[in-house]
Amino acid sequence: MKKSRANYTQQANEATPITNSVTGQHITMMQYDQLVKEDPYAYHLIPNYDEYGQPSAYTMRQATAEEHETHRFRDRDPAKQPKVGQIIAPFVMTGLDDKLYRSSDLLGKVVVLSFLISLEKSFWSNQQADDFANVLKPYKSNSGLVVLGVLNSEQAKAPEQTNGNALPFVPVPNAYGFHNKYHITAVPTFIVIDKTGKVVSNLQGVGSYEKLKQILETTMR
Structure with missing residues (x-):
């Protein structure tokens, strides 16, 4: 399913856990915002859904070349x-x-x-x-x-x-x-x-x- 960065940052806040998929380290929303300040589509937050179907945490990954060009992200993996x-x-x-x-x-x-x-x-x-x-x-x-x-x-x-x-x-x-x-x-x-x-x-x-x-x-x- 395609989703823009804006949809995710509206749901996430400073208390929401975010993990960098490359380093495995936790980052804050402020640090994420700094990373995408120059290029809003360079990175993407993937929600991790709990048993209620609500995002309980996020994983940050770098956008693919296609996603960066189209500004659309695909999170669902068959x-x-x-x-x-x-x-x-x-x-x-x-x-x-x-x-x-x-x-x-x-x-x-x-x-x-x-x-x-x-x-x-x-x-x-x-x-x-x-x-x-x-x-x-x-x-x-x-x-x-x-x-x-x-x-x-x-x-x-x-x-x-x-x-x-x-x-x-x-x-x-x-x-x-x-x-x-x-x-x-x-x-x-x-x-x-x-x-x-x-x-x-x-x-x-x-x-x-x-x-x-x-x-x-x-x-x-």
Whole structure:
């Protein structure tokens, strides 16, 4: 995802830990500002996201030649996405239902993290809603399945306002940080987590519903 320096310095302050990726030494925001005083795009701050999807620290690195020329930075690395067989990095998400979804509390349940852009019609179509609902239909009344819609957007509409249909997941609005934390590079992305907290699949694209159906049939047993 592309992000300018200004967005990061607005979030960071003098108390925010910053580590120089080359030296491994900690620097202050004042020292960082001095480094970029002559050239604002020479260096870049990469947020390190905590379990709440919030930047808790930063790593400073030198910009690549392309980033320096375009003034745009790419922080998401597909190689750092959740991998099958690994325990999911801890998360605490707040749903639009005002409930707190903590990964450690969800052990014993199968969890589907559905990474989406928005619930606006241009991003979440009736066909997508129907396809997803059909995948989840066999488990509609199964309390052992938790499905979260992790939205990249700032706001989320209430379910009854979304294309006139009930949503097949609990929306988690304002979740841009979680998209960054898990290095999501395509939407939709479906990350399925088994009852032990391990990732069992990382599916990407609108054509993933059939594969998701097969994964759930196995994982929900």
